[in-house]
Amino acid sequence: MTDLLHERLVTPSILSADFGRLAADIELAMGAGARLIHVDVMDGHFVPNITIGAPVVKAIAPPVHERDGALDVHLMIEHPERYVDAFAAAGADAVTVHQEACVHLHRTLAQIREAGAAAGVALNPATPLETLTEARDLVDLVLIMSVNPGFGGQRFIEGARDKLRRARAFLPGAVAIEVDGGVGLDNAADLVRCGANLLVAGNSVYGAPDPAAAFRELQAAVSGA
Numbered sequence: 544m545t546d547l548l549h550e551r552l553v554t555p556s557i558l559s560a561d562f563g564r565l566a567a568d569i570e571l572a573m574g575a576g577a578r579l580i581h582v583d584v585m586d587g588h589f590v591p592n593i594t595i596g597a598p599v600v601k602a603i604a605p606p607v608h609e610r611d612g613a614l615d616v617h618l619m620i621e622h623p624e625r626y627v628d629a630f631a632a633a634g635a636d637a638v639t640v641h642q643e644a645c646v647h648l649h650r651t652l653a654q655i656r657e658a659g660a661a662a663g664v665a666l667n668p669a670t671p672l673e674t675l676t677e678a679r680d681l682v683d684l685v686l687i688m689s690v691n692p693g694f695g696g697q698r699f700i701e702g703a704r705d706k707l708r709r710a711r712a713f714l715p716g717a718v719a720i721e722v723d724g725g726v727g728l729d730n731a732a733d734l735v736r737c738g739a740n741l742l743v744a745g746n747s748v749y750g751a752p753d754p755a756a757a758f759r760e761l762q763a764a765v766s767g768a
């Protein structure tokens with residue numbers, strides 16, 4: 544898993560998949576070469592939207608793991624420390640919490656690693672990188688939000704490019720950098736050049752007429768950047 548985090552990967556977000564045929568939509572992306580599947584968990588408090596919880600992660604984990612894939616779980620929830628263990632037990636390979644939702648971030652990051660998952664922290668667009676000065680040695684992954692979290696299909700916030708460049712300089716080399724929101728063919732290669740190695744893609748994969756072809760095209764742009 545930690546190896547996958549260091550590759551250059553498009554990580555399809557199932558937020559834009561058809562929840563009525565979730566297994567088939569995941570299989571579609573993995574058949575096209577996807578290895579890391581992004582799972583957006585929302586609680587209706589930290590963000591306005593409500594999505595899915597640990598039981599769904601438990602249901603999708605076995606087929607993803609059978610194909611040598613991994614689950615990248617993005618918790619957009621308040622009090623994530625109450626749920627970290629449940630998501631890790633359900634099969635989450637990486638668990639990312641929001642800096643803004645963690646009063647005791649240091650403890651929560653340690654809790655994620657103790658649960659056997661890679662530890663990620665996400666920053667909203669208005670949250671400075673410097674809030675991670677004392678935590679940057681405790682994380683496997685930093686997720687830079689390039690939209691305000693809560694919904695798929697939003698427009699990319701341009702300031703994220705500079706934040707990614709600064710993140711690459713600010714974070715230890717072993718820390719993976721993920722960008723999430725508004726990623727598409729128009730910006731994917733540049734986002735890699737800015738410093739991201741994991742690019743979440745919801746609408747640009749599952750909103751496309753041919754999601755498998757859209758994934759392959761995006762992944763080729765990312766690999767060739």
Ligand code: DX5
Nearest residue numbers: 556692693695696725745746
């Ligand atoms: C947004 C979520 C994203 C979302 C991205 O709050 O964290 O992962 O799925 O969707 P797109 O790629 O459609 O902007």
Ligand code: ZN
Nearest residue numbers: 583617723743
């Ligand atoms: Zn996400």
